Amino acid sequence: MHWHAWFTIVTLLASFAVMASERVRPDKVMVGALALLVLAGVLEADQALVGFANEGMMTVALLFVVAAAMRRSGAFGAPSQRLLGAPRTVAAAQVRLMAPVAALSAFVNNTPLVAILLPEVRDWARARGIAPSRLLILLSYAAIMGGVCTLIGTSTNLVVVGLLREAGYPDIGFFEVSKVGVPFCVVGIAFCVVMGRLLLPDRPHGEMPLADPRSFTARFAVVPDGPLVGKRLADVSVPDLPALAPFEIERAGSPVPAPRPDEILRAGDHLLVSAAVGEVLALHRTPGLLPVTDHAFGREGGRKRVLIELVVSTHCPLVGAPVGQGSFRRHYDAAVVAIARHGERIVPRAEGGWQLRAGDTLLVEAHDDFLALHRTNPDFYLVTSHGRVEPVAGWHRPFALAVFLAMIASAATGFLSIFEAVLAASLILLGSGVITWRQAQADVNWSVLLVIATAFGLSAALVESGAAAQIGESIVSLGGGDPWTTLALVYLGTVVTTELVSNNASAAIMLPVALSAAGAVGASHLPFVMAVMVGASAGFASPIGYQTHLMVYGPGGYRFVDFFRIGVPLGLVLAALVIGLTPVLWPF
Numbered sequence: 014m015h016w017h018a019w020f021t022i023v024t025l026l027a028s029f030a031v032m033a034s035e036r037v038r039p040d041k042v043m044v045g046a047l048a049l050l051v052l053a054g055v056l057e058a059d060q061a062l063v064g065f066a067n068e069g070m071m072t073v074a075l076l077f078v079v080a081a082a083m084r085r086s087g088a089f090g091a092p093s094q095r096l097l098g099a100p101r102t103v104a105a106a107q108v109r110l111m112a113p114v115a116a117l118s119a120f121v122n123n124t125p126l127v128a129i130l131l132p133e134v135r136d137w138a139r140a141r142g143i144a145p146s147r148l149l150i151l152l153s154y155a156a157i158m159g160g161v162c163t164l165i166g167t168s169t170n171l172v173v174v175g176l177l178r179e180a181g182y183p184d185i186g187f188f189e190v191s192k193v194g195v196p197f198c199v200v201g202i203a204f205c206v207v208m209g210r211l212l213l214p215d216r217p218h219g220e221m222p223l224a225d226p227r228s229f230t231a232r233f234a235v236v237p238d239g240p241l242v243g244k245r246l247a248d249v250s251v252p253d254l255p256a257l258a259p260f261e262i263e264r265a266g267s268p269v270p271a272p273r274p275d276e277i278l279r280a281g282d283h284l285l286v287s288a289a290v291g292e293v294l295a296l297h298r299t300p301g302l303l304p305v306t307d308h309a310f311g312r313e314g315g316r317k318r319v320l321i322e323l324v325v326s327t328h329c330p331l332v333g334a335p336v337g338q339g340s341f342r343r344h345y346d347a348a349v350v351a352i353a354r355h356g357e358r359i360v361p362r363a364e365g366g367w368q369l370r371a372g373d374t375l376l377v378e379a380h381d382d383f384l385a386l387h388r389t390n391p392d393f394y395l396v397t398s399h400g401r402v403e404p405v406a407g408w409h410r411p412f413a414l415a416v417f418l419a420m421i422a423s424a425a426t427g428f429l430s431i432f433e434a435v436l437a438a439s440l441i442l443l444g445s446g447v448i449t450w451r452q453a454q455a456d457v458n459w460s461v462l463l464v465i466a467t468a469f470g471l472s473a474a475l476v477e478s479g480a481a482a483q484i485g486e487s488i489v490s491l492g493g494g495d496p497w498t499t500l501a502l503v504y505l506g507t508v509v510t511t512e513l514v515s516n517n518a519s520a521a522i523m524l525p526v527a528l529s530a531a532g533a534v535g536a537s538h539l540p541f542v543m544a545v546m547v548g549a550s551a552g553f554a555s556p557i558g559y560q561t562h563l564m565v566y567g568p569g570g571y572r573f574v575d576f577f578r579i580g581v582p583l584g585l586v587l588a589a590l591v592i593g594l595t596p597v598l599w600p601f
Contacts, residue, residue, distance in 0.1 A: 017055045017478035024049055025471065025522065029510070040328075040460045043467035043518060050474045060477065064469025068432050069175025073168040073465060075435040077457040080122040082448040083417060086409035097137050103147055104206050110134060110148055111155035111202045118159030119166045119194075120421050127156050127561045135568060146216040149569035150576070151205050153561040154553060154583070158201045161550050162194035163187060164431060165424070169516045169549045171431075172465055173542060176472055176524050182538065187425045192598045193543055193591060200590050204583055212579040216570045229293050229376055230285065231304065231351035232263075237280035239301035247274035251299050259284040293351045293376060294320065304350045304378070320350065320378055324568065327371040328460050329392040335368050345387065347379035372556065372566045385452075391460050409447045416441050468521030475525045484526045489533040496536045496601045500544055501592045503527045507548030508584060512555050520549035539599040547591050554580030 028046045031037050051061045064070055097113075100106040118126055134152055138145045160167035164174060164187050174185055235241050241249060249257040262269040262276065263283035269276065286296065296302055297320070325332060331340060341349050353374040375393075377383075387393075420438035423429040429437065442448050474480070488506070492498035503523065510519040527541040556562040556576050565571070 015479055017053075018480040018483055020053055021050065021055055021474045021478040021480040022484070025475075040463040040467070043464050043471065047467045047470045047474075050471070055478050056470065056474050060473045061470040063179065063473060064175075064466035067175045067179070067466070067469055069171040069173075069178075070462060070465045070469070072165075072171050072432045072435050074457055074462050075432075075439045076122055076165060076168070076171075078439045078448065078453045079417065079420065079435060079442065080126075081453060081457075082413050082442040083121065085452065086413040086447055097134070099141070103143055104209070106138070106141065106143055106148065107151055107206045107209055108202070111151050111205065114152060114155040115159030115162075115198050115202065118156040119162040120417075121166075123156035123160050123167060123561055127152060127565070131565065131568060144215050146214045146569045146571060146575075147209065149565040150213065150562075150571060150579070151209070153559065153565045154205060155202065156561055157550055157553075157559055158198040161197055161547055162191050164190065165435070166194075167516070167550055168465065169520045170546055172468065172517050172520045173524055173546050173549075174431075176469065176521060177542065179469070179473075180476075180525075180528065185542070187427075187431065190543060190546055193547060193595055196590060196594060197547060197587055201583060201587055204586050205579070208579070208582065212582070214571065214575050229289070229351035229353045229374075230287050231293050231296065231376070233284045233286065233296055233302040233304055235278050235280060235282040235284070236301050236303050239280075241278050241301035242280045244278050245274065246272060246276050246278065249278070251295055257284075257286075257296075259286045261285040297350060297378075304348070319380075319383065320376060321347075321383060322568075323375055323377060323393045324566070325369055325371055325373045325375060325393050326391060329369065329371070331369050331392075332371050333368065341377070345377075345379070345383075345392075347377040347383055349375050350378050351376040374568065412445065413442060413447050416447075465517045465521075468518045471518070472521040472525050475522065484529070486529070486533055488526070488530050492534075494534060496534045497592070497596060499530050499534050499536075500540055500596065501588075503530055503541055504544040504548045504588060504592055507545050508551045508588065511549050511552040511559075516549045516552060516559060520545055523549070534601075536601040537599060540595045540601060543595050543599060544591060547595075551584060551587060551591075553584050 024046050028042050031042050047056075047061055050056050051058060097106075097109050100109050114126070114130065130152060131149065134148055135145050138148050157167075161170075164170045164185065170190060178184065246257050246259075251257055258274075259272060260270075262272050263285065264279060265281070284302070286293075288296070297304060331344065334340065336349055341347060352369075353376075354370065354372075416438050420434045423437075424431045424434035428434075439453075443450060443453060475484075488502045489499050492502050503526065506526075507519055507523045510523060523545050524542070527545045528538055531538045531541040550559075552559050552562075554577050556566045556571065556573060562576060
């Protein structure tokens with residue numbers, strides 16, 4: 014094997030390890046790996062940059078604009094309560110949730126769809142006495158499973174189509190993947206509903222703070238000359254709070270752990286509390302207390318301010334860094350009031366405050382234009398606003414929905430290519446003012462596009478270096494030359510890669526391997542292509558396997574093991590389905 018092949022394989026394995034560690038953003042890792050391959054002479058510059066002009070990548074970019082317009086216009090959010098209805102059992106609620114979400118996700122990017130529905134589903138669950146932990150993970154799963162059903166349901170499918178076109182293979186029809194995608198979706202939903210009673214956690218929000226995974230840790234200062242100075246903790250009355258019971262008081266640089274109810278408050282004391290979001294909001298309104306984390310806003314007059322819950326994503330530049338001394342305020346003009354991390358009490362560091370992790374839920378105080386400016390910032394996912402939301406024009410909703418349906422119809426019937434249909438829809442939505450150019454720029458997830466574009470270059474490196482052929486031959490040898498066994502190994506390899514890195518990177522890396530394996534066993538490329546398409550979207554066992562998992566992780570009060578407990582058996586059932594059904598639908 015030529016040293017180029019070895020160098021490519023080692024570079025990709027090292028990239029996997031770095032991305033799996035979550036210490037470096039995936040787009041940075043992918044760009045670094047691609048640059049290394051160019052400098053080593055594995056790729057020419059034009060080969061490395063082929064993804065930046067690829068039609069599939071540009072289609073994904075334009076779909077971000079369409080999805081953002083649908084979200085901002087409220088085209089999908091408004092009817093959600095009618096779709097969800099009023100089920101009487103948890104199982105019925107799960108069916109009423111997953112079926113419409115999967116159907117919508119077949120035509121809408123799953124990330125904005127989950128962002129739209131997450132607060133709606135959480136409120137709907139609470140209103141019916143159902144623990145959100147019974148539903149939110151299924152919201153993410155349904156969005157992923159539905160995305161497999163059409164070519165535009167997930168960016169992964171468009172990446173595969175773009176790579177096939179680059180390799181000289183014929184295009185795949187709009188609904189071709191539906192042949193396996195629809196059974197995949199139906200069986201997945203059935204499994205979740207039937208086994209959800211046993212495998213999903215039941216964590217109501219009324220539990221004690223340390224048992225509640227969404228309990229926030231917050232820090233409040235006793236205002237000098239305020240009404241609380243000189244009072245005992247037991248004598249402080251806060252509406253909606255049984256008692257003011259901080260788990261620690263910071264006093265002149267020294268901690269007072271587990272203070273007793275008769276502890277006397279002093280000017281400048283910092284109270285560390287663990288409480289539900291409603292209790293934190295009550296403390297925030299209490300005279301004599303001031304949130305001090307990350308230089309919170311003062312109580313002076315001025316522009317209207319709102320309190321917003323958001324989930325930190327892996328793309329946030331502050332992940333791993335201490336948030337204090339104004340760092341969050343400098344980045345986003347917002348102040349962190351409280352933080353929730355799956356039931357932990359996060360004691361702020363004296364030198365810099367809290368150290369952020371991906372998946373943390375933050376309660377931030379911001380000016381009222383924060384939602385408009387950061388609605389789809391890839392650094393975090395907005396969950397709930399405890400203030401007002403900017404209204405939209407009444408005609409935007411039906412107009413955006415009509416444009417969206419026309420886009421789907423023109424692409425599905427072949428009247429326009431997928432790229433042309435999405436391009437036309439984007440231009441109409443921008444020209445009509447449903448979404449502005451500035452909003453469109455803000456709503457495009459540039460990190461995802463960078464990962465997709467560089468993944469095309471890495472895929473080219475696998476082919477040009479001969480690494481794809483070598484790996485394909487190894488898989489064929491491991492499978493004993495049997496097409497069915499080889500297909501199973503390709504599918505499982507794609508799933509494992511997806512759990513470690515992004516779905517788009519997994520598809521781009523595994524497709525050339527799959528094509529080489531198909532050629533080595535003398536089989537049609539189609540069953541192997543479909544296995545990669547579906548396998549790259551089958552990351553259910555880890556909250557880091559897909560970004561929608563991370564969005565529901567904190568709000569649902571989940572722990573890492575919750576995804577593993579239901580995701581592994583779900584993945585095995587779906588693997589058996591795909592491996593058994595794909596060669597029947599597309600014979601070898």
